Amino acid sequence: RKEVEQDPGPFNVPEGATVAFNCTYSNSASQSFFWYRQDCRKEPKLLMSVYSSGNEDGRFTAQLNRASQYISLLIRDSKLSDSATYLCVVYLSNDYKLSFGAGTTVTVRA
Amino acid sequence: ETGVTQTPRHLVMGMTNKKSLKCEQHLGHNAMYWYKQSAKKPLELMFVYNFKEQTENNSVPSRFSPECPNSSHLFLHLHTLQPEDSALYLCASSQVAGITGANVLTFGAGSRLTVL
Numbered sequence: 366r367k368e369v370e371q372d373p374g375p376f377n378v379p380e381g382a383t384v385a386f387n388c389t390y391s392n393s394a395s396q397s398f399f400w401y402r403q404d405c406r407k408e409p410k411l412l413m414s415v416y417s418s419g420n421e422d423g424r425f426t427a428q429l430n431r432a433s434q435y436i437s438l439l440i441r442d443s444k445l446s447d448s449a450t451y452l453c454v455v456y457l458s459n460d461y462k463l464s465f466g467a468g469t470t471v472t473v474r475a
Numbered sequence: 476e477t478g479v480t481q482t483p484r485h486l487v488m489g490m491t492n493k494k495s496l497k498c499e500q501h502l503g504h505n506a507m508y509w510y511k512q513s514a515k516k517p518l519e520l521m522f523v524y525n526f527k528e529q530t531e532n533n534s535v536p537s538r539f540s541p542e543c544p545n546s547s548h549l550f551l552h553l554h555t556l557q558p559e560d561s562a563l564y565l566c567a568s569s570q571v572a573g574i575t576g577a578n579v580l581t582f583g584a585g586s587r588l589t590v591l
Contacts, residue, residue: 373515461531
């Protein structure tokens with residue numbers, strides 16, 4: 366079983382729509398969780414950390430479900446500029462390794 | 476310069492060549508990383524240096540040889556590579572490796588390597 370799994374998509378949505386997708390992780394001892402964004406042919410950049418209580422940053426909402434071992438990302442009022450690949454990242458404490466998912470591609474169309 | 480800079484941005488090499496990738500960070504971080512990104516695959520961690528000490532070698536073939544002379548610079552020396560090594564090589568840094576809250580990565584723009 367992969368350490369971090371994501372639906373590769375693509376999720377094709379119109380501008381203004383809401384889009385949401387999940388990421389599952391295999392190790393129940395995982396400590397911290399992140400969403401990174403990667404634009405085409407660019408480097409990944411931190412979008413947001415994911416906290417136990419869930420957190421929001423503008424139009425982006427991240428949730429953590431430890432019981433079912435998944436995190437989610439919801440994007441409201443999608444913009445064309447939200448088109449990117451969203452990488453789920455999971456960190457197991459006392460390990461130097463951050464485990465990355467393969468990414469979920471979102472395409473927002475006009 | 477700010478952030479993490481990588482050179483060269485593009486590299487084409489034959490299987491018998493020797494080349495090096497360079498990474499420099501201007502963030503005052505103490506940990507630096509090499510990742511490999513192949514199409515449609517998750518980022519693969521190759522090496523981690525924490526306070527200049529190598530703390531992770533993720534079963535990487537010896538044709539890849541890292542060097543970390545100080546906390547701000549990281550090199551990846553390449554020798555007798557294979558075509559399947561063609562990929563985007565990403566350097567990253569964080570405040571410290573292995574500590575929750577201090578391990579958020581800042582990536583460089585990457586070096587796209589093609590092995591003929």
